Amino acid sequence: MGRDLSSLRESGRHIAVFTTASLPWLTGTSVNATLRAAYLAKICKEAKVTIVLPWLGHSDQKEVYPHDITFQSPDEQEAWVRNWVEERVHFKSDYKIRFYAARFAPFLGSVFPVGDLTKSIPAEEADVAVLEEPEHLTWFHHGQRWTDAFRHVVGVIHTNYVDYIRRGGGRAASLSVTYLNRRVCCIHCHKVIKLSDAVQSLPRQVTCFVHGVPPPFLEVGQQASKPSQPGEPRFSKGAYFVGKLMWAKGFTEMLDMLSHHKRSTGEALPVDAFGSGPDADQIRSKADEQELQMTFPGRQDHLDDSIRSYRVLVNPSTSDVVATTSCEALAMGKWIVCAEHPSNQFFKAFQNALIYKDEAEFSQHLAHAMANDPHPMSEEDIGRLSWEQATERFLVAAQITPKEWPGGLGAFNDTIQWHLYNAGIGLEVLRKAVGAGQNTGQQPESVKGWDPEGYERLKNGEYHQRLGYVEPRLL
Incomplete structure (x- = not known):
């Protein structure tokens, strides 16, 4: 060569x-x-x-x-x-x-x-x-x-x-x-x-x-973008996290943000954290100490039926280069709430990415995501997230x-x-x-x-x- x-x-x-x-x-x-x-x-x-x-x-x-x-x-x-x-x-x-x-x-x-x-x-x-x-x-x-x-x-x-x-x-x-x-x-x-x-x-x-994101995630997102039946919500569950249970994955920021949300609104927002890791016991103990409504169902594939009905992924991590789980959540038609940070630059092109600069904006975005359905997936969104375009x-x-x-x-x-x-x-x-x-x-x-x-x-x-x-x- x-x-x-x-x-x-x-x-x-x-x-x-x-x-x-x-x-x-x-x-x-x-x-x-x-x-x-x-x-x-x-x-x-x-x-x-x-x-x-x-x-x-x-x-x-x-x-x-x-x-x-x-x-x-x-x-x-x-x-x-x-x-x-x-x-x-x-x-x-x-x-x-x-x-x-x-x-x-x-x-x-x-x-x-x-x-x-x-x-x-x-x-x-x-x-x-x-x-x-x-x-x-x-x-x-x-x-x-x-x-x-x-x-x-x-x-x-x-x-x-x-x-x-x-x-x-x-x-x-x-x-x-x-x-x-x-x-x-x-x-x-x-x-x-x-x-x-x-x-x-x-x-x-x-x-x-x-x-990119594999086709099954995009298929879930396309299905979730369809109008729901009268009286049936598009998403029946609230906020979740999926990934390794490590402090380095942003759990310090997660607990701080959720604690601020609790103080500012008077209510602890329930969040289910799927995953396992070396810091799981410490994270669980700290969440209990702060009286946060966090549950830890264990490790699960992001495509599992038990996760599809959640409406918003909460991912405050700033240690990721680009969070794979955030890409997958967007592909599944969900909201994501993430920090203003170079690792999240790619997500700024997506309407369903709610990017916060401080604790107050985190709470605002979270409240908005819990009260409103995500925007339907556009063809441009699907293309940007696909592995075909990623490979090119x-x-x-x-x-x-x-x-x-x-x-x-x-x-x-x-x-x-x-x-x-x-x-x-x-x-x-x-x-x-x-x-x-x-x-x-x-x-x-x-x-x-x-x-x-x-x-x-x-x-x-x-x-x-x-x-x-x-x-x-x-x-």
């Missing part, structure tokens, strides 16, 4: 999408990355598309996957993933699925590769690499440099890790992660796509929202023009930085100190049957502590 224009639309390209989470974990990096692969295969008919997913040991699966879903083999999980995708997109997509060995770090709440992830794709297919969360995939990466292994490497930033670390570890830790993210993205990516400007500035960046935006954002290729002194500096970083992160004592875990730099012989020794006997995180995992505040 050299310094010429490089586009994913070119005939004969091999596109590999690498991500940090796999279905059935319903998190943004699993859902959006898998759907991206499916739609790339649909739209780029002359390309060969592969998605590379983490394969977890059996005990990690029990920790991460919902509803006690576990798999005995990668083939079994592949069948589950394909079935889930086909139910969501309503078409069969010609893409491959590969797996890499990975471990779940419970104190970090994240999955990390074991060994050199670049080796997951045969050398003859190593053309385009789409790194979903490039910083996450490369913090502990020891092995071949991604831009040496692949001709065209584009990273997609999903998560505001700097904000997460700031909340858990303070300003010094967040500044360290800010610098680290810039270094690893500069070393490993030819181009970086930010979903919004809620995240830090990164080298060779472009800001574009390249995610991605293809434009991911191309590299001749002027955008890194070169000169900057490229030389990146190479020096890479050699230093790779040498350091290869030291076992350093890997343990920064939370990578013991022996995670070693390449497993095979993904099939991958499960670290002793994993099955310890379910409470003791094994991970012995492996050297540290809590986020130590990062």
Whole structure:
């Protein structure tokens, strides 16, 4: 490809999408990355598309996957993933699925590769690499440099890790992660796509929202936009939240806003918070302490019948890059109430997005949403939210023009930085100190049957502590 224009639309390209989470974990990096692969295969008919997913040991699966879903083999999980995708997109997509060995770090709440992830794709297919969360995939990466292994490497930033670390570890830790993210993205990516400007500035960046919403959500929204029968409300329930029950997901802001609403109106607005997470007990206790009418029904798919009848999603989070659940709620024809923030810039084009600047406006928007039906979905709304348009935006954002290729002194500096970083992160004592875990730099012989020794006997995180995992505040 050299310094010429490089586009994913070119005939004969091999596109590999690498991500940090796999279905059935319903998190943004699993859902959006898998759907991206499916739609790339649909739209780029002359390309060969592969998605590379983490394969977890059996005990990690029990920790991460919902509803006690576990798999005995990668083939079994592949069948589950394909079935889930086909139910969501309503078409069969010609893409491959590969797996890499990975471990779940419970104190970090994240999955990390074991060994050199670049080796997951045969050398003859190593053309385009789409790194979903490039910083996450490369913090502990020891092995071949991604831009040496692949001709065209584009990273997609999903998560505001700097904000997460700031909340858990303070300003010094967040500044360290800010610098680290810039270094690893500069070393490993030819181009970086930010979903919004809620995240830090990164080298060779472009800001574009390249995610969409699967057809079933849009179908629910189109149905909800139809006039209801006389005497029957379009929505029979009020306010809800769906997502991880973590303070970093905006629950501090949620409780503060709901407390202000209670003080200003004299009534506590009922809110049902669907989800699970490490801070669930603390959040529930704090809500009870403030005498808020919040219930916690547990983890549930956003498309579940039990959620469809709610009229307004309350999402005060400012830690998301762009909230997937807010997109889904808009697609389902609901109101969303969210904060004035770069992460919500995309939503300003939608009539049903009620964006507040302060506590008083939050209460006003919430009262309006509870008293009025959302606006019917327009064709423009449906198009903006669709994965077809999102994929077209991605293809434009991911191309590299001749002027955008890194070169000169900057490229030389990146190479020096890479050699230093790779040498350091290869030291076992350093890997343990920064939370990578013991022996995670070693390449497993095979993904099939991958499960670290002793994993099955310890379910409470003791094994991970012995492996050297540290809590986020130590990062």
